Amino acid sequence: MLLLGDVLCEMLQHEHQDVVVHAAKTVSVIGDAVQKLEQTDQAPPLTHCVQMWEKLITPLSNVLQSNENSPAKAVACDCIANIGEKSFKELPRRFQLLCCALLVGSCSDEEASVRAAAVRALAMAVMFKTLREDIHFVSDCGENILRALAEPTLVVRAKAAWALGNLSDALVLNLHEPDADEVDDDLLVRLLEVSIHCAVDNDKVKQSATRALGNLLRLIKSDNLHRNPQLKTLCEVAIGKLLDCACKVANMKVRWNACYALGNAMKNENLFTCFNGWQSEVFSNLCKLTKECKNLKVRINAAVALRAPRSRISYAANFAPIWRGVMAAMENAVNVDDFTEYKHKDNLVEQLCVTLAHLCCQLTPSDLTDILDHLVFHYDCAKAVFTQVFQRLPPENASCLRILQAAKYVTVDLVASNDAQSQSLSLLQDIFIFDF
Numbered sequence: 001m002l003l004l005g006d007v008l009c010e011m012l013q014h015e016h017q018d019v020v021v022h023a024a025k026t027v028s029v030i031g032d033a034v035q036k037l038e039q040t041d042q043a044p045p046l047t048h049c050v051q052m053w054e055k056l057i058t059p060l061s062n063v064l065q066s067n068e069n070s071p072a073k074a075v076a077c078d079c080i081a082n083i084g085e086k087s088f089k090e091l092p093r094r095f096q097l098l099c100c101a102l103l104v105g106s107c108s109d110e111e112a113s114v115r116a117a118a119v120r121a122l123a124m125a126v127m128f129k130t131l132r133e134d135i136h137f138v139s140d141c142g143e144n145i146l147r148a149l150a151e152p153t154l155v156v157r158a159k160a161a162w163a164l165g166n167l168s169d170a171l172v173l174n175l176h177e178p179d180a181d182e183v184d185d186d187l188l189v190r191l192l193e194v195s196i197h198c199a200v201d202n203d204k205v206k207q208s209a210t211r212a213l214g215n216l217l218r219l220i221k222s223d224n225l226h227r228n229p230q231l232k233t234l235c236e237v238a239i240g241k242l243l244d245c246a247c248k249v250a251n252m253k254v255r256w257n258a259c260y261a262l263g264n265a266m267k268n269e270n271l272f273t274c275f276n277g278w279q280s281e282v283f284s285n286l287c288k289l290t291k292e293c294k295n296l297k298v299r300i301n302a303a304v305a306l307r308a309p310r311s312r313i314s315y316a317a318n319f320a321p322i323w324r325g326v327m328a329a330m331e332n333a334v335n336v337d338d339f340t341e342y343k344h345k346d347n348l349v350e351q352l353c354v355t356l357a358h359l360c361c362q363l364t365p366s367d368l369t370d371i372l373d374h375l376v377f378h379y380d381c382a383k384a385v386f387t388q389v390f391q392r393l394p395p396e397n398a399s400c401l402r403i404l405q406a407a408k409y410v411t412v413d414l415v416a417s418n419d420a421q422s423q424s425l426s427l428l429q430d431i432f433i434f435d436f
Helices: 002-011 017-037 046-064 070-081 085-090 093-106 112-125 135-149 154-174 185-198 203-219 222-227 230-247 252-265 270-274 279-292 296-305 312-334 339-362 365-392 398-413 419-431
Strands: none
Touching (some): 002 017, 002 046, 017 046, 017 070, 046 070, 046 085, 070 093, 070 112, 093 112, 093 135, 112 154, 154 185, 185 203, 185 222, 185 230, 222 230, 222 270, 230 252, 230 279, 252 279, 252 296, 279 296, 279 312, 312 339, 312 365, 339 365, 365 398, 398 419
16 A cells, blocks of 8 residues: 555656546545455555555645646546545544645636536545534535536536435434534525425436435424424425426436435424325325336335334324235235346335335224225235245344334234224234244
8 A cells, every 4th residue: 555655646746647647547446445445354454544645645636736637636536535434534634624625626626527526526525424523514515516506517417416415415424423513504495495406407417316305304303494484395395306206207216216215304203293285195106106117126115215204193194095005016016027127026025015014013903994905905915925025034134023023013012902903903913924
């Protein structure tokens, strides 16, 4: 690592600009590779990595501050993004500040390719724990992303939309950090507004905008809604845009991202308690997608989204229709005959089982009467599918554990109070007695 640092440091200062470009590309590739090695037991010594970056940051800063060689400047942004969280955390503070300043400055470069690379690199850096908990850096990152999303150049908007998704990921991660400051309401409103606008842009922008919308909806708290009444309207519009992207767009990546985003948003209980009217449409459309969409990855994400609400009260009167929809989707999934989608069939069936297991754990005695007809109609299929999935999964698998939780709930915890409920509960219990 140290020898590589010496050689590349020299090459980044070479008189021929092509050599500088390729040297920067090599630095970027090495940075990316080191981060992948850090996920294994073959990581190079962290001190060596930090020393290498200390040597390289100064020549990289010279490249970024030069008035020529835009290709090298764009790659230099990638280099900084690929320093990686572990090495970045150990760098001296002056180098950390220099890296942030270089990226923020490069967001205003004359060349679109450099601006696009810089905003992408900022969004990679904001995922570093040391930076995402710095509310000033997060705000700077947000402002630069907003500015980039207003550009006419598609390549910049596409990278900025991806960056918006990353920034919103970082904000969601901060929810679990008690010491992290919240982003101010004004920036939150503007991020939500621009995400809504991006949801009707080019598909390359749209697929990242849906991710951002799901994350931003996850952030909304009752305090935000009280301080900013306009947020309620924005949230309703945002949910509508996600539904449009999930149900009406031709691009399948946009559709499955939108389904994932809807599930992400529904993890926020404030959306259920602070305003109503959207739940029925969202649940019914997700059920329809799990049954009818030709693309199985869309079906999978729709099925996962249906189990996002954590409490029975969030499902309200939609519980029985969702139950009916998931059981019908399970029957359809077993009969998938499109060979091009066959590789996703097992995952779809597994996710539908986990979703039904989640719904089982939310059952109340009164629900047992409402689901009886659907249980009778789909009993044979559900019994066969649950047995097959349970036999296929290893015991420590998370899906297997969720199914076992449901089995315990319906056999031990749930109690019927009349004949119809007893019939329904008996069918459920029999589904979870697996034939080996």
